[in-house]
Amino acid sequence: MTTTDTSRTTTKAGTTTGSTAVHLKGLRRAFGATRALDDLDLEIKPGELVALLGPSGCGKTTALRVLAGMETIDSGEVLVDGVDISGVPTRKRDMGMVFQNYSLFPNLSALDNVGFGLRVRGRAAAERRSRAGELLEMVGLADQADKYPHQMSGGQQQRVALARALAIEPRVLLLDEPLSALDAKVRLQLREQIRLLQTQLGTTTLFVTHDQEEALSMADRVGVMRSGRLEQIAAPAELYARPATAFVAEFVGTMNRLPGTTVPGGVRVLEADVTADITGRTSGTEVDVLVRPEDMTLAPTAHGHGIVTTRMFLGGVTRVTVRLESDVSVLVDQPSAAAAELAVGAAVEVAITGRVLVADRS
Amino acid sequence: MVAVTTPVELAVTPVRRRRRTSWGRWIILLLAAAYFLVPLYAAAEFAVSGPDGIGALTGIAGKSGFVEAFTLSLTLALVTTVITLALMVPTAIWVHLRLPRVQRLFEGITILGIVIPPVVLIVGVLQVAPATLKGTPYLLALEYAILAMPFAYRSLDAGLRAIPLTTLVEASRSLGAGWVVTIGRVLLPNLRSALLSATVLTVALVLGEYTMASLDQFETFPVWVVVYQQDDAHVSVAVSLLSLVATWVLLMLISMIDTRRLRRGKTS
């Protein structure tokens, strides 16, 4: 069953111009007492790769499967190019999906796997073979065309799965934690490959993962989800530098949490006044101050705040743990050259040099 | 409530998503259940419709020959279980530990117990067995062990696969334990449910085995049931029913023990 889609044109090399816009509007879905999706609202611009990031159980996979048509919703709309497709069965949605666990058909070769979607759409055998071959070439597996899934490594299988999803020229590409089951090195390689293919083809893509590094490195925008809602969606750099909530701040990257008190214009923390956004809070409240290790410095001193307890060498930067008088520990990033001279047990003074985020005292 | 609109390009049919038509499935299951339960019901009805009435079920113990036959079967079951476990447990552990490549072949060998039909096996046995052995029912127990082998091995195999065998053995041995202690105190406790199900399967097999016992002319329990049919069919039917129910209950208990252990013992 093919649909004539005038919103896209396909060139010979398989690139598409003019991609699909997706809007998940007000999605609600409950499984018994748990709310898997709680008024989720997410827009994906044409040609964009959006990553959904969050802890397990936050609803990110449910959202993806709703878009794919594999989960029902209690209320809300699934708009693709402005049209609500909630009632459309999965197989008519024209979306390609890559699953977490190897979903290649075991009785078909790589070539036949990739050509499956085309076969189902009634394309001629010769056309299927050539297009499947093209895609296997794109993922670098042209020489594996006749191999069967059980003869391939995990990374290879996922690449074939990717080729298979792309073979049908989907309007949207859906990736459900596709790299989680692979080992580290393969994961890194595939990250690049997926991103490259996606930008080449301009396919609108939704990528679900619990690995923040993955999300930040691959996506145009990252949406952080918690308990069925979107806490924040922004470009990676923005998400990192300007987290909207404490949850996002602590989920993405590392955050220190220090006790402080609000003062006019900011907070008082570590015996110093720091500018901060305290809208909605009255002066004099006890709060928690969130600050990144790279937004702090330390200096050795005779009577300092705290004592160095550990040093973690991370390459260019060393992450130093300092235990303060109040028994709170903070992580401070120092250039490794300077940190080399710090001994465990040394007395240091720490200061905040960058942005802070104010959160409720926990 | 799903908001459904009819887009221009795509034909939309309100679709029941995810679980395909479930009522067709339930009809099949209901029919299957009926097919299997009707004979049970018929048997129950027949069993109590004889001259003894419910006495057919309750008075079994008093029927002539029952106690001897049942005792014989129980004894054989016990002996067979001991032989089977004594033979298969160490062998299974050994194969898993030291001969992993042979595993598949070994499975095939144990299936040989099935390849030679019991009716054929007893012919061969009666041909070669020494007269002294032929005179005792224990010859049956020795052969029943062969019949039980595939089932016992299956259970043990599953149980051994579920535990980190090599790691446990290495840990135990590196702490200084000998083989007896390793098997007895480390491995067997972890194989409890596999051992239990192997035992139950063996016992069920022996208690239900008719072919070899009847041809060897020993009146074990199933043989008694068939013979007694001439006297009072109601009792035979009643007994058959009871034994089926009993085994069902037993196997259910085992699977419940199994799942409870898994739930309690899971650490990750």
Added chain:
Amino acid sequence: MPDIATPGKRAGFRVGPLAGLLPFAIYTTIFLFVPAAAIVVGAFTDPESGSFTFNNLGTAFSGIYAQGFVTSIQLSVISAVVPGVLGLVIAYAVQMSGSSGLRRIVSTAAGVFANFGGVPLAFLFIAALGSSGLVVDWLKLIGFDPYEHGFSLYTFTGIAVVYLYFQIPLMVLVITPALEGLRPAWREAADNLGASAWQYWRMVGGPVLLPSFLGSLLLLFGGAFSAYATTQALTSGSLAITPIQIGGFLNGNVLSGQENVGKALGLGMILVIAAVMVVYAILQRRASKWLQ
């Protein structure tokens, strides 16, 4: 592998491990292979002179005994194919229901009925389908007496119906792991790529399941072919299938000179089942490659 996990390693790396199989090997030799050998040898031995002969085999594959084989095979094929399909349907329905409670009940029930043996089931069916059985009575109420129309529990058809009762559960037991091996991701991927249910089963599900299905049919065939107890309990030896005929030889009603024909029949049975098992093993290997 470190030494502590490998006893007997000193004995030489090739022989050592196999030595652990000795008790098992000895036991099966004495109690399985020796009797089997006795059958094979006996099949070729003239009972009077003790010399080598083909006569036993000749008798075994002609006349009533040949007919016995044919009947046995017919019965086994029917008792394999019909329960095979029905068992598959039931197992699939159980799996698709998703209820783990139902799955447990069904698998335990299947285990009981499949493992227990022919005698109790024979009696259940006497009560249900015997000439005064319950189901027969029900049918008579609506005016249909199966016994008037040639049906009898104690004939071929009746036995086949009874065999169904323990073959279907066996099929359910054997095919369920294969069904569970069908990953839901395959169905979802096919769905996602635009395939209808029929297309999925035709292109993926069916082919993947086929080796296991055929293997299960073989298993059922083997089981039905070997079965003795049910038929004996029901017909007291009046239905002429090979196992019953073999049993007849042990009861002593044997023509002189034909004492070893029973062993020849036994050899025939062993050969049939061995062939079945070999094909089964091949199919299993194919299945396991795909259903990892």
